[in-house]
Structures are given as C-alpha cells and as structure tokens.
Amino acid sequence: xxxxxxxxxxxxxxxxxxxxxxxxxxxxxxxxxxxxxxxxxxxxxxxxxxxxxxxxxxxxxxxxxxxxxxxxxxxxxxxxxxxxxxxxxxxxxxxxxxxxxxxxxxxxxxxxxxxxxxxxxxxxxxxxxxxxxxxxxxxxxxxxxxxxxxxxxxxxxxxxxxxxxxxxxxxxxxxxxxxxxxxxxxxxxxxxxxxx
Amino acid sequence: xxxxxxxxxxxxxxxxxxxxxxxxxxxxxxxxxxxxxxxxxxxxxxxxxxxxxxxxxxxxxxxxxxxxxxxxxxxxxxxxxxxxxxxxxxxxxxxxxxxxxxxxxxxxxxxxxxxxxxxxxxxxxxxxxxxxxxxxxxxxxxxxxxxxxxxxxxxxxxxxxxxxxxxxxxxxxxxxxxxxxxxxxxxxxxxxxxxxxxxxxxxxxxxxxxxxxxxxxxxxxxxxxxxxxxxxxxxxxxxxxxxxxxxxxxxxxxxxxxxxxxxxxxxxxxxxxxxxxxxxxxxxxxxxxxxxxxxxxxxxxxxxxxxxxxxxxxxxxxxxxxxxxxxxxxxxxxxxxxxxxxxxxxxxxxxxxxxxxxxxxxxxxxxxxxxxxxxxxxxxxxxxxxxxxxxxxxxxxxxxxxxxxxxxxxxxxxxxxxxxxxxxxxxxxxxxxxxxxxxxxxxxxxxxxxxxxxxxxxxxxxxxxxxxxxxxxxxxxxxxxxxxxxxxxxxx
Numbered sequence: 001x002x003x004x005x006x007x008x009x010x011x012x013x014x015x016x017x018x019x020x021x022x023x024x025x026x027x028x029x030x031x032x033x034x035x036x037x038x039x040x041x042x043x044x045x046x047x048x049x050x051x052x053x054x055x056x057x058x059x060x061x062x063x064x065x066x067x068x069x070x071x072x073x074x075x076x077x078x079x080x081x082x083x084x085x086x087x088x089x090x091x092x093x094x095x096x097x098x099x100x101x102x103x104x105x106x107x108x109x110x111x112x113x114x115x116x117x118x119x120x121x122x123x124x125x126x127x128x129x130x131x132x133x134x135x136x137x138x139x140x141x142x143x144x145x146x147x148x149x150x151x152x153x154x155x156x157x158x159x160x161x162x163x164x165x166x167x168x169x170x171x172x173x174x175x176x177x178x179x180x181x182x183x184x185x186x187x188x189x190x191x192x193x194x195x196x
Numbered sequence: 197x198x199x200x201x202x203x204x205x206x207x208x209x210x211x212x213x214x215x216x217x218x219x220x221x222x223x224x225x226x227x228x229x230x231x232x233x234x235x236x237x238x239x240x241x242x243x244x245x246x247x248x249x250x251x252x253x254x255x256x257x258x259x260x261x262x263x264x265x266x267x268x269x270x271x272x273x274x275x276x277x278x279x280x281x282x283x284x285x286x287x288x289x290x291x292x293x294x295x296x297x298x299x300x301x302x303x304x305x306x307x308x309x310x311x312x313x314x315x316x317x318x319x320x321x322x323x324x325x326x327x328x329x330x331x332x333x334x335x336x337x338x339x340x341x342x343x344x345x346x347x348x349x350x351x352x353x354x355x356x357x358x359x360x361x362x363x364x365x366x367x368x369x370x371x372x373x374x375x376x377x378x379x380x381x382x383x384x385x386x387x388x389x390x391x392x393x394x395x396x397x398x399x400x401x402x403x404x405x406x407x408x409x410x411x412x413x414x415x416x417x418x419x420x421x422x423x424x425x426x427x428x429x430x431x432x433x434x435x436x437x438x439x440x441x442x443x444x445x446x447x448x449x450x451x452x453x454x455x456x457x458x459x460x461x462x463x464x465x466x467x468x469x470x471x472x473x474x475x476x477x478x479x480x481x482x483x484x485x486x487x488x489x490x491x492x493x494x495x496x497x498x499x500x501x502x503x504x505x506x507x508x509x510x511x512x513x514x515x516x517x518x519x520x521x522x523x524x525x526x527x528x529x530x531x532x533x534x535x536x537x538x539x540x541x542x543x544x545x546x547x548x549x550x551x552x553x554x555x556x557x558x559x560x561x562x563x564x565x566x567x568x569x570x571x572x573x574x575x576x577x578x579x580x581x582x583x584x585x586x587x588x589x590x591x592x593x594x595x596x597x598x599x600x601x602x603x604x605x606x607x608x609x610x611x612x613x614x615x616x617x618x619x620x621x622x623x624x625x626x627x628x629x630x631x632x633x634x635x636x637x638x639x640x641x642x643x644x645x646x647x648x649x650x651x652x653x654x655x656x657x658x659x660x661x662x663x664x665x666x667x668x669x670x671x672x673x674x675x676x677x678x679x680x681x682x683x684x685x686x687x688x
Contacts, residue, residue, distance in 0.1 A: 080321075158326055
C-alpha cells in the first residue's frame with residue numbers, strides 16, 4: 001500500500017479496494033453459509049477479526065478474480081462487482097450483493113486510517129445483514145460478476161454473462177466508503193420471501 | 197457555355213443586393229442552425245455544444261463556446277485558437293467512437309429500456325465472470341445456519357415447552373371400577389430406580405406398542421385404536437358378577453393378558469380377536485400383571501406372584517412368596533433383571549429375574565402407615581437406598597415415567613384429582629393437568645411417549661398430549677428395530 005504525503009495514489013487505492021473486496025467476499029461466504037464454517041480461519045484485519053477461507057480451490061479462484069479486479073481498478077475500467085448466490089438445484093438467484101464503483105478526483109488527503117475505518121463499518125454492516133436476510137435453506141452456489149467498460153479486452157478465461165437479476169427482490173443499501181479516488185457503494189438484494 | 201457562368205458570377209458579386217450562393221452562412225443563420233443540432237465536431241471550427249447524455253466516468257464536456265466574430269468583414273470566419281478550445285477539441289476527437297444520433301429522444305428511450313430490462317445500460321458496459329468449473333461447497337454440506345439462527349432446539353435443551361392444559365381427547369368409560377384400595381403399587385422401574393407412590397387400584401389401563409389402548413370396564417375389555425380412533429370390544433366376561441382386574445400388553449403389542457376376578461389369567465390374540473388360553477393358578481383375583489418377553493408374571497390378592505411361561509402347556513413355572521396382602525403393583529425392569537412388586541402390606545419387593553440364582557430379594561419397606569402418604573419416593577435398586585422423596589400434597593394413585601423429556605407423571609386423587617408432571621431427577625413440578633372430576637386411577641403412556649392416558653373415577657379416559665417431540669427426534673426413535681415376537685411359537 002503506497003501512500004504519499006498528499007494521500008493515496010491510484011495504485012494504492014486500487015489495492016485497498018481490491019483488499020476490501022477479498023475480505024468482503026470471504027465474509028459473505030462465511031456469514032451466509034455457502035461454505036461450511038469449519039473451512040474458514042480467523043484473521044485480523046481492519047482492527048477486527050474476519051474469516052478467510054482455507055479451501056484451496058476457492059482461494060485460488062478468489063485470488064485470480066481479485067488480482068484481475070485490481071488491474072481494472074487501476075485502469076478505471078470496472079464499474080461494478082456483483083456476488084450472486086443461486087440455489088444449486090433450481091439455479092434461481094436468491095441473493096445479490098452489488099458493489100458500485102465510482103471514480104472521482106476528490107481531494108487526495110484522506111488518510112489510510114480513515115479509509116480503513118470506513119471499510120470496517122461496511123464489513124460490520126455486511127455481518128449485521130444476517131439478522132434480516134432470509135435463511136438460505138438449500139445448498140447454494142455463488143458467482144462473481146464484474147461490470148466493465150464495453151470495449152475492454154476480455155482476458156483469458158473470463159466469459160460474458162448476464163446480470164442475474166432477482167425478480168421480486170427487496171433491496172437494502174449499505175454504507176459506502178471512498179478512498180477519494182475510488183468510491184464503493186454497497187447494496188444487497190434478496191428474494192422476497194413472502195411471495196409464493 | 198462556361199464563359200457565361202463566369203460572367204454571371206462576376207455580375208452577381210458586383211451587384212450588392214443579390215443573395216450570396218456559395219459563401220459561408222451569415223452569422224445569424226449559422227447560429228440558428230447550430231443551436232438545434234449537436235453536430236459532429238470538426239477541428240478548428242467553433243461549435244455550439246449541447247450537453248452529451250452519455251454516462252462517462254470522467255467529467256462531461258459541456259462547454260458552450262461562442263465564437264467572437266470580428267466587426268470587420270461581416271461574417272468572415274476568424275478562428276480563435278486558444279488552448280482551451282484545442283484541448284476540448286482533441287478530447288472530443290477521441291470520443292468519436294461514441295457517435296450520437298441526431299435524434300436524441302430515441303436513443304434515450306432505448307437506453308431507458310435497456311436499463312430497466314437488463315439492470316444496466318447495455319451499450320456501455322458488459323458483464324464478465326471468471327469461467328471454469330463451478331465452485332460448490334463440498335458434497336453433502338448442508339447449510340445448517342438454520343440450526344444456529346432459528347428457534348428449533350432439541351428437546352433436551354428446551355427449558356419449557358407448551359403443555360396443553362386441556363386433554364387432547366376424552367373417552368367415556370362407564371362402569372369403571374373405582375376400587376379404592378389403600379394399597380401400594382410400583383408401576384415402573386427405570387434406570388435401576390423405583391418410583392413408589394401411594395394408594396393404588398387395579399390396573400385397568402394399558403397402552404400397547406401398536407398404539408392400542410386397552411381399557412377394562414367392569415367385565416368388558418375395550419380396545420381404542422389411537423391412530424384411527426376406533427373402539428372395539430375385545431371380550432366380555434362370561435358371568436355377570438365377574439370383572440376384569442388387570443390388563444397388560446406384551447412388548448410387541450399383539451397379545452393381551454387379562455387378569456380376572458375368577459382367579460384366572462386369559463391370554464388373547466388381539467389381531468384375530470381370539471382367546472388363546474386361560475391360565476389358572478391363583479387362588480384369588482389377579483390384580484396385576486407384567487410381561488418379561490415370554491414370561492408373564494401375575495400377582496393376586498393372596499400375595500403370591502406367579503411366573504408363567506406362556507409357550508408351554510404347564511405354564512406355571514415359579515412362585516414368589518413374600519407379600520402378605522394383595523399385590524397391587526407389578527413391573528419388570530426393561531432389561532428383565534428385576535421384578536418389583538408392591539403390596540397392600542406396605543412392602544415393596546424387588547425380585548431378581550428368572551435367569552439369576554437365588555431368591556435373594558430386598559424389601560424396601562416404604563411406610564409404616566401406608567395409604568395416605570402422598571409421597572413419591574425414588575429408590576436405587578442396587579443399593580436399596582431411597583434417593584429422594586417428594587411430598588405431592590395429595591394421594592397418588594399411579595405413576596409413570598415419560599422418557600421423552602425425562603419426566604415423571606403422577607395421577608392423584610383427593611383433593612385435586614389431577615395429573616402432575618415432574619421433572620426427573622430434580623422432582624420439580626413442570627405442569628399440572630386438571631380435568632378429571634374424580635380421582636385418577638391409572639396412567640398409561642403411549643408408545644411414542646408423547647401422550648399419557650388417564651382413567652378416573654369419573655368414568656372417563658383422558659388423553660394428554662404433553663410430551664410431543666420434535667419430528668426429527670421422532671424419526672430417529674422410529675428407526676429402532678423391533679424385536680421379533682417370541683410367542684409366535686406354539687401357544688396352546
């Protein structure tokens with residue numbers, strides 16, 4: 001994480017945001033029970049203890065995605081990151097976590113500490129959503145979607161996909177944080193449970 | 197005739213009031229035309245830009261640039277080359293890959309449609325995801341957050357549960373014999389302890405493992421099918437003055453032993469509704485019965501306990517003597533090692549099972565005065581010591597152990613005529629079930645342990661569904677293997 005006297009650089013900001021995504025995705029996978037809780041280990045980050053997966057394949061996958069994200073963040077070409085949770089059997093989308101990325105040229109005087117505090121509140125909020133999100137009763141799979149600019153060159157192994165919207169969803173907007181170069185807004189959409 | 201064209205031109209130019217054909221537009225005309233179109237930018241030319249509607253992450257170039265014509269020469273175009281213009285111009289050049297249509301409204305419409313249909317502007321972004329094999333949780337992993345976050349707790353953890361204070365069902369039981377014998381009974385042996393209540397009666401109620409409740413009303417035995425709710429009359433005594441004194445189901449629930457006032461023990465095949473045999477050995481009415489596999493133990497008013505092997509013709513194989521008065525309670529331990537008997541003589545005996553050696557038995561004398569003791573006592577059979585005693589404030593007529601929640605159920609007479617549920621082993625009161633109008637005579641527990649049936653002097657049988665288990669637990673218990681019936685061998 002590089003920081004100059006003036007504040008954050010683009011590279012540093014991209015790293016911060018990518019790191020946030022990595023921990024955020026792990027937290028969501030742990031909290032929603034997509035993977036067994038035994039496969040997670042506790043680490044300390046942002047002054048709080050978070051869960052990181054120890055599953056080899058999952059770790060690989062996440063590392064690849066986050067590394068690519070970091071590049072795109074540096075190039076300012078990524079617009080959104082979406083984590084979609086689908087029911088394994090019916091392929092129905094049950095939950096959708098969306099992180100919007102905005103680019104701004106605000107004053108570059110934010111300290112790392114402030115940014116980390118903001119990230120901490122967002123992750124805390126993600127954990128707290130468990131209280132109102134409907135229980136995922138069936139086995140679920142997850143997928144990560146990245147919204148990029150149209151003319152971006154698609155790297156190897158990445159494919160195009162649809163948006164995977166939930167029909168009849170409830171949306172909850174969570175906190176956002178900004179590094180003054182990147183601004184990340186978070187929200188979660190879940191399938192309304194009272195609809196039959 | 198080209199020479200005329202030239203001549204015409206010259207003439208036109210020299211005439212000052214002719215319209216100018218191929219000269220640049222007049223300034224006012226130019227202004228009018230460019231304000232309605234957002235034309236393609238071209239370098240060097242001054243343009244009147246309208247705000248572009250495209251969504252770009254960077255700043256929008258919405259600058260209106262006015263050209264300042266010089267006063268001299270009318271509408272001669274004089275370019276103004278300042279830095280700002282050049283910058284904007286080059287920026288706009290690089291944006292050429294996003295041409296804007298002249299008809300703006302249509303484009304906006306299209307955009308709006310695509311946003312609402314796809315959730316994003318199709319023209320401006322694409323969605324990627326990392327391909328490859330789908331990542332799933334390991335096989336067989338079921339999201340068990342439900343256990344963590346919902347209220348379904350296993351029954352042993354639950355502190356309180358809802359116990360309905362009204363009976364689940366009430367059955368009429370007319371002519372129920374309301375014998376008030378000031379006697380003792382030991383209805384159940386569990387975990388090597390004895391539960392000893394006070395006054396008892398004949399044992400007129402028993403619930404089979406096949407969910408049939410047998411009720412003896414005077415000289416009839418009725419079977420109530422708990423699953424279907426049907427009532428069948430199984431048998432009726434031949435003589436009017438005789439009556440049934442006890443009923444007891446075998447473990448498999450297919451045979452019913454009936455003790456009668458004419459000193460006999462009858463064995464009935466319930467499925468075929470046939471009496472299989474009638475065993476005589478006693479000299480007095482047979483007040484209590486208990487099965488131990490193929491051994492039926494019967495006890496009579498004489499105080500004698502007989503063991504019968506129902507498979508052989510000579511059924512009476514053993515006698516236990518000890519009691520001096522009517523034996524009102526008889527029960528084998530579930531493992532068949534001990535037989536407990538309680539009698540009118542205020543004595544409780546524990547006899548060894550038939551496989552064991554001598555007839556060494558322990559007597560646990562409970563009370564010198566007997567009858568109205570109102571206490572529940574728990575004894576350790578091995579050591580012969582009384583573990584605990586509880587004063588229940590009213591006469592106890594019967595006792596049964598409900599294993600689902602580890603509770604004791606006691607049926608009472610005077611004064612409340614109720615049924616009380618106690619937690620074991622703390623003996624704290626869990627619930628009181630009131631409803632009977634006369635003293636409760638007998639208790640029987642359903643095969644799944646969820647319901648207790650009580651019969652009382654008010655000639656009703658009430659069913660209290662107090663020990664409902666979680667369906668999950670129920671499934672587990674149902675998987676217990678059923679033992680094969682030993683009695684299927686010859687019975688004559």
